[in-house]
Amino acid sequence: MQNIKLSSRLVGIGLYTPAEASLYTGIPAADIRRWLFGYTANGVQHPGLWNSELADLDEVVLGFHDLLEIRFVHAFRKHGVSLQAIRNASQQAKELFNQAYPFTCKRFQTDGRRIFATVMSETGDESLLDLIKRQYAFEQVIKPSLYEGIDYTESDAAQRWYPVKRSKSIVLDPSRNFGKPIHASTGIDTAAIFNAYKTEGENTKRVALLYEIPIAAVEAAVNFEQRNAA
Known part of the structure; x- marks a missing residue:
């Protein structure tokens, strides 16, 4: 009975280990675990960037939307954007777009620069300067390829x-x-x-x-x- 309940709980959410997510996205599993489930540095515990869709299972697993959102975190990190800035941008975008997973939302392509401008003023993260001042630099990070292949619902949420x-x-x-x-x-x-x-x-x-x-x-x-x- 417990397995039946778990199976019905996962319908429409998906289930991936960090290793599986790494296979499908090409992002190292260690980075996925660090970004989504947190890490400890110098005795200080740093929480994940957001709570996994499956956080209530108390296991290190991702849902479908976590999997897609991680791809954008990877793009930001490759450009040198700090985890603090990514966390702040995610929170602000959630509120602006009314989306639990805002980076995957298509509106981020156009409104992302404005969000990062606000984040830079709060965090002083100089790596965001290129993203704010130079349009081509932002487009290098938020590439159309990150959105290619994603089907969306009418409410602008990633569907498949x-x-x-x-x-x-x-x-x-x-x-x-x-x-x-x-x-x-x-x-x-x-x-x-x-x-x-x-x-x-x-x-x-x-x-x-x-x-x-x-x-x-x-x-x-x-x-x-x-x-x-x-």
């Missing part, structure tokens, strides 16, 4: 993510398979297809017959899983 550029063959959808990658049209877990591919001697035709799916579906799943394993 197609992680392969210019392709809708593979999808992460929190309402299906707990948000784990699946072949979009067949709904079959890409990891299951890939495992069968290895078991069957890397014979795509045999796997296609096994699952009663097109060979193209097998190839898409295998390519995705091999890309992640690389």
Whole structure:
């Protein structure tokens, strides 16, 4: 009964370990754990940037929206923006957009510079100067590619993510398979297809017959899983 309750609790939320999130985003698992679940430095405990969608489970796991939001944190950190500034920007954007996960919200593309300007005046974070004064610098961080592949609801919340550029063959959808990658049209877990591919001697035709799916579906799943394993 407890497993049934947990399964229904996860519908529409997704479930990922930091290691899985790292595979899907290319961001080191250590960074994901640090940013979302906090860290200790010089005896001081620093909390995560926000509470995970699954914080009530008392486990180190992420939800679907956490997974997407982390991609933006990674972009900010690569540009040298401090965690304090990111935390403040996230809080201000939440209030401005009325979104629990504001960086993923498309409005951040246009309003983000204004938010960072406010944050810089509060934190004195000089690394934000380029983002505020030079439009091209902001666009280098908040790249359109961060939003590409994300489908949105009418309320501007992320609904699903197609992680392969210019392709809708593979999808992460929190309402299906707990948000784990699946072949979009067949709904079959890409990891299951890939495992069968290895078991069957890397014979795509045999796997296609096994699952009663097109060979193209097998190839898409295998390519995705091999890309992640690389």
